Amino acid sequence: MSYRFALLLLVMAGLVVAFAPLPVQPITPQERTFEIDAHQFAYSPSELHVNPGDTVTIQLVSTDVVHGLYVDGYDISVEADPGQSATLTFVADKPGSFRFRCKVTCGAMHPFMIGKLTVGTNDWLYRSIGFSLLAIFAFFRFPRVAKD
């Protein structure tokens, strides 16, 4: 196999891993409500799973100081005062995995007060693992091809 052909194959395989649609079962969107308890320096629950298209309502209840909740990727947020609750509603229309994090400085570990929202499946993780495999295979192919 020529070097160019192998390279072409590799690029194509890369594109497939990056963009090939993964099978999704059609699921009727639902309304989902989560009550999230925020305290220094964690959310509970800290991992949320919803389906794409769901209307998600988060009731943030702060049990000590002022905390916030900002969702990466969606760029939306909410803040709750101590002992109070605040509500954030949005349509989970972007699939994938997103961190949500505190947006109000609430003490030392504030920058690491983090939770995770997964909408559908975390495709990008699987695709990334696919890229890694590809990198290893490419490695096997290329040093030898390059010498031919």
Next chain:
Amino acid sequence: MELTRLPFLKSALKNRYPQLAVFIVMLVGYIFAILAGLIGTPVGSHNFSIVFVWIAWWAILILVAVPFFGRGWCAVCPIPLPGEWLQRGAVLSPPDKRPKWLNLRVPKMFRNIWLQNIFFLMLALFSSVLLTTPNVTGIVLAAMLFAAIGLSIIFERRAFCRYLCPVGGFIGLYSQTAPIELRIKDKQVCVTCEGKPCYNGSQVGYGCSWDVFPGGMTKNTYCGLCMECIRTCPHDNIAVNLRPFSADVAKPTARLDEAFKAFIMFGAAMIYAGVLLGPWGTLKDAAYNVGTGAWFIYAAVFLAIIFIVLPGLFTLAIMTTKSKQALKQRFMSLSTALIPLGLMFWVAFSLSFVLTNASYILAALSDPLGLGWNLFGTANAAWRPMLTTILAPAQTLALVVGLFWSARTAQKVNEAGTSTIPVFVYCFVATSIMLWLLL
């Protein structure tokens, strides 16, 4: 390609003033960071010490300085300066080079990087507190400054940098991957060179403060790029070269302290990704509440991962192929393969931390002590994560490149000539775990 051929660059490096100018700026910044840590607001994300050291400096160090300039940071680092100036009795170069203090040689037993490894781990176990508490950052920065001064007075050259500095250990390990090196031009010239002024010093400058003989140097790890040998070499035999990435890691290490350094850094990046960036509050609590039972368990698990689990699995992996070479030898040389991937673990981890918190830099610039100042009108800049859409692809890219790079390295350092597939598998599994933690 020899960069020192450029007359402008060469004279800028030979002359002491440009470096001194940078030194002074850095030293002022460093002392300000100590003071800010000690007297400024206890709120980390509004204190200059935390924001500039752990966000701004860290970002530049991991994302730019180490990957592209190797030990470039050490060339301008302020930490050893007061000690070095005291040790020399001069800031620039006086004609008198007699030792002013004890000038002892570091005992042989300590002339390795175990102490550095231990010092790094000590800080690593407290890192959740260190990263978030201005007071602690201030104290640690000051302690490093004073430790460097103390060691300069007792020992010759830069004992602190060479054997203790935890940052230096990190930089030294990964500087091997950088496309910059300082090397001699012609070995023969060194052989016949009288007095070896690059190591012993001369009228025009000091002997290598990193206790390295440039004539025998093959790796970036211990050369602090202080540029002194460019000044002292009478035969103009020192060059700064541009070279392919990771040239040094093609030479496998034959030292256990260096092999473990690779595992320490590799493991620490994974643990931090899980503890600091993961969604698990219990882990964060354990890491933060130093001294409690949970913290002791955290510390024990941390050390076990680094010293037992990772090296143990690695050993098991490489044992699956038969080889005439002794296992210990293979362990050490193949561990070199973890260096590029380890660097990329740190890059991927830091990208997330830095991009999310970079907006604090603006606010801290205007109000460095968190006292309500507004020097540049940016004190109230709102917190907002930056570039969240490219973060995940960028992390994947870093890790996949790191994996490929490590696979290549494994093949190069494989002296025994046996299959490197076990190392590939090991690196692939570690990369997948890291991806799972970060994405």
